[in-house]
Amino acid sequence: MNIIVCLKQVPDTESRIKVAADKKSIVTDDLKWVMNPYDEFGVEEALRLKEKFGGEVTVVGVGPKRVTEAIRTALAMGADKGILVNDEAIAGSDSLAVARILASVIKNLDFDLIFTGQRGVDDDLGVVGAAVAEFLGIPQVSLAVKVEVVEDAKSVRVHRPVEGCTLVLEAELPALITAQKGLNEPRYASLPGIMKAKKKPLEEKNLADLGLDAETAGEGARKLKVLELTPPPERAPGRIIEGESAREKAAELARLLHEEAKVI
Amino acid sequence: MAQGVWTIAEQRDGEFRKITFEVVSEGRRLADALGVELTAIVLGAGMKDKAAVLAQYGADRVIVADDPRLETYTTDAYTSVLSQILSAAEQGVVLMGASVQGKDLAGRLSARLEAGMAQDCTAFSIEDGEFVAVRPIYAGKAYVKLGFPAGGFRIATARPNVMSIAELDAGRSCEVVDAEFKLDDAELKTRVVEVLADESGKIDLTEADKIVSGGRGMKGPENYAILEELAALIGAAVGASRSAVDAGWRPHADQVGQTGKVVSPNLYIACGISGAIQHLAGMGTSKYIVAINKDPDAPIFQRADYGVVADLFDVVPALTEEVKKIL
Numbered sequence: 001m002n003i004i005v006c007l008k009q010v011p012d013t014e015s016r017i018k019v020a021a022d023k024k025s026i027v028t029d030d031l032k033w034v035m036n037p038y039d040e041f042g043v044e045e046a047l048r049l050k051e052k053f054g055g056e057v058t059v060v061g062v063g064p065k066r067v068t069e070a071i072r073t074a075l076a077m078g079a080d081k082g083i084l085v086n087d088e089a090i091a092g093s094d095s096l097a098v099a100r101i102l103a104s105v106i107k108n109l110d111f112d113l114i115f116t117g118q119r120g121v122d123d124d125l126g127v128v129g130a131a132v133a134e135f136l137g138i139p140q141v142s143l144a145v146k147v148e149v150v151e152d153a154k155s156v157r158v159h160r161p162v163e164g165c166t167l168v169l170e171a172e173l174p175a176l177i178t179a180q181k182g183l184n185e186p187r188y189a190s191l192p193g194i195m196k197a198k199k200k201p202l203e204e205k206n207l208a209d210l211g212l213d214a215e216t217a218g219e220g221a222r223k224l225k226v227l228e229l230t231p232p233p234e235r236a237p238g239r240i241i242e243g244e245s246a247r248e249k250a251a252e253l254a255r256l257l258h259e260e261a262k263v264i
Numbered sequence: 265m266a267q268g269v270w271t272i273a274e275q276r277d278g279e280f281r282k283i284t285f286e287v288v289s290e291g292r293r294l295a296d297a298l299g300v301e302l303t304a305i306v307l308g309a310g311m312k313d314k315a316a317v318l319a320q321y322g323a324d325r326v327i328v329a330d331d332p333r334l335e336t337y338t339t340d341a342y343t344s345v346l347s348q349i350l351s352a353a354e355q356g357v358v359l360m361g362a363s364v365q366g367k368d369l370a371g372r373l374s375a376r377l378e379a380g381m382a383q384d385c386t387a388f389s390i391e392d393g394e395f396v397a398v399r400p401i402y403a404g405k406a407y408v409k410l411g412f413p414a415g416g417f418r419i420a421t422a423r424p425n426v427m428s429i430a431e432l433d434a435g436r437s438c439e440v441v442d443a444e445f446k447l448d449d450a451e452l453k454t455r456v457v458e459v460l461a462d463e464s465g466k467i468d469l470t471e472a473d474k475i476v477s478g479g480r481g482m483k484g485p486e487n488y489a490i491l492e493e494l495a496a497l498i499g500a501a502v503g504a505s506r507s508a509v510d511a512g513w514r515p516h517a518d519q520v521g522q523t524g525k526v527v528s529p530n531l532y533i534a535c536g537i538s539g540a541i542q543h544l545a546g547m548g549t550s551k552y553i554v555a556i557n558k559d560p561d562a563p564i565f566q567r568a569d570y571g572v573v574a575d576l577f578d579v580v581p582a583l584t585e586e587v588k589k590i591l
Contacts, residue, residue, distance in 0.1 A: 130371030139453035182516030223380030246578030254586035
């Protein structure tokens, strides 16, 4: 069973996000970049399926050279090879352009399953997985918390939580699955794993290698235009509820929620 | 921008979900601002009689796609049918809810139609005749205002609990028409084989009007009983911080924050939650935030409308008693 995992590199979730002076982007100077947390679940699930069924796990990333670190992390966890698409023309691309690049890489590979994170924790759009599946003409199942490959390896059963219940879906292979928290506990890269990763193949491609025009990517190809970036709206300062005892404070809080906020 | 506004209704088990009314109401406001028609599209099985109610929320026209294969949502079937219905127009604003279903559908549909898509938006407007969407990024650590320069369809999903529902106009009605579409079984590569019910009566965090949430200060899974009791009393869902989930005290589905659920209830009561930046990001758009924590320096107090500096194990049971007196 050959599996592809698409990787994105994002600012660590503990990062403070500052809007840059141009009001169109964020300040990236002090950011710590990590593998998108949801992609880690995808890598882990791919490795578990490989351990069970054999085959290869290939990780694919799109972006500048620093994305190599995220790919190396996946290789250190146990993935077999990596591909980075790095091209100046890619900067500023939107999700559909990135998905088209990923699909162009993947269509030349032999695969049964593709994993992506359910969303990047930067843009929070959750489009790339769906769009890669669309461009490859394969089914998608999003928000997987459990994945079982059916014995004949022709289909996959996926548990997908929706509001109030969990749907069990069956999809024909090849398929794309987006990983949700709860799918598994990603392993840490071991020291021998990190050493081995340095020798694993990591191929770099540009848009021309994929037969894509520079115009299909970058700022110019965006379907959405950033008009302005702002910090979150300020909240009016709140108040600390005074009182002699916890009970007194609780009584005052209950009164305020009932009479002032009118939410109880 | 001569075009219509299209809203995609969401139903489950033959009943419209609340988000449907939020989206149709918002669609009406936008259609008025643009001076265009509002169409509501309903996909399901046997929904035609129920679909007329959408006129009362502002729809000028309702299109119903009726097929047993549309009874339960699947990406394949819904994307296929919707793209066929929308192909009657060349452009327009397409709105749906940022529910699990809406987010999945909007992603695939945007790729099929090669259209820009703004997910989980908290505000829409028309500026100089153009549709503009505002949405949180980095789980709410920043907000971005987006335009759609490419033209064509402009797809957006609305965060649940944010857009207000219009007052029902019982006298309003409109035509309800059958959609023309073809659905080939060969296109349908996914199917729902089972539906596993969650604990009965549990309210989903993203849809909850009130949330009582517990963090590391809860000290252990057994202590969530006091939150459950308060939550049951006020009709709230129970959430948790990442540290509580990572400790195995609460299920993953209960996590609020940047790598969990992003929520927007009317009331969010944070108990024993210090307020890590990734948690604040996930609940910052709540209307009223209450923080109960014995550490007066906890960052959560910076965001709280009402802060109580005291031991949550004293405050929460007392609060439950006081609320009982009021209700």
